[in-house]
Amino acid sequence: MNETLLVTLVVLTLLLSAAALVVALRASRVAHRRAKRARKAPELPTDVQGLRGEVHSLRAEVSDALRHLSVVRYDAFGDMGGHLSWSLALLDDTGNGVVLTSIHGRSDARTYAKGVTDWSCDQQLSPEEEEAIRFARTA
Structure with missing residues (x-):
């Protein structure tokens, strides 16, 4: 095999490996963020009265906002x-x-x-x- 061809193949293999590593790291970060958000999600009340209380407190929080x-x-x-x-x-x-x-x-x-x-x-x-x-x- 030609030495130039061999060097080109090695460089291409390294570039493809680096690209695959970047894609894998990004996918891992996205999955980590989603898992983190899922863990932080507050527990919401399942009853109607509890939901009304949540809505009331949210309205009180935004009443002072410059809307x-x-x-x-x-x-x-x-x-x-x-x-x-x-x-x-x-x-x-x-x-x-x-x-x-x-x-x-x-x-x-x-x-x-x-x-x-x-x-x-x-x-x-x-x-x-x-x-x-x-x-x-x-x-």
């Missing part, structure tokens, strides 16, 4: 276009959170934050901020 979101884009100044200014409402289920506003001008941009409680604000809101809160409430 009501809305963005309103607009032109803050008449001589500028592109809707580069925006107001963003981030609120939880009870209407508590914040309204962030960025006013884009020719030479700078200013950002404001106003606290929101029960879907309203102690500070005066711009029409766009009120619109963002209104959209977030219906979202």
